[in-house]
Amino acid sequence: MAKNKFHEGSGPSQRQLRVAETIRRALSEVLARGDVHDPELNRMSITVGEVRTSPDLKIATAYVLPLGGQGQDEVIELLARNKSELRRLVAKKLTLKFAPDLRFRLDETFDQMDETRRMLSDERVRRDAEAPDGAAEG
Structure with missing residues (x-):
């Protein structure tokens, strides 16, 4: 090859x-x-x-x-x-x-990092991310 x-x-x-x-x-x-x-x-x-x-x-x-x-x-x-x-x-x-x-x-990576930070600071996302495996609610 x-x-x-x-x-x-x-x-x-x-x-x-x-x-x-x-x-x-x-x-x-x-x-x-x-x-x-x-x-x-x-x-x-x-x-x-x-x-x-x-x-x-x-x-x-x-x-x-x-x-x-x-x-x-x-x-x-x-x-x-x-x-x-x-x-x-x-x-x-x-x-x-x-x-x-x-x-x-x-x-545009800086814009993407800002958007990711904003998303991760959202209360619902943080709650789901911190939940034990399988315990996150949809």
Whole structure:
């Protein structure tokens, strides 16, 4: 069985995860240091929560969020506008033959965590969660 067939449908490979984390760190560093020649982008504090790569490592999708959550659409627009420069700066820090195409999406995990906290603080949910197995009422 071919190695690629073995990994199909089973989530990202170790190499994808390793490359994605390297890209995340490099992108975070570039943004934190203000290496991009765009004053609008450099004035913003941007968190790079996660990067996911395609199986062939040609596309890297960065999940980002501006500090405080303000100006989300503007951040995506600024990052997209500076995509080629960001790609070049990130590529310098990678040991890949080709630099992946960068794509940017809003990181919505913080919203999901807030919703989960809200749900878990609901009295009915807390009562059901704390009930002994099988004792929860519907």
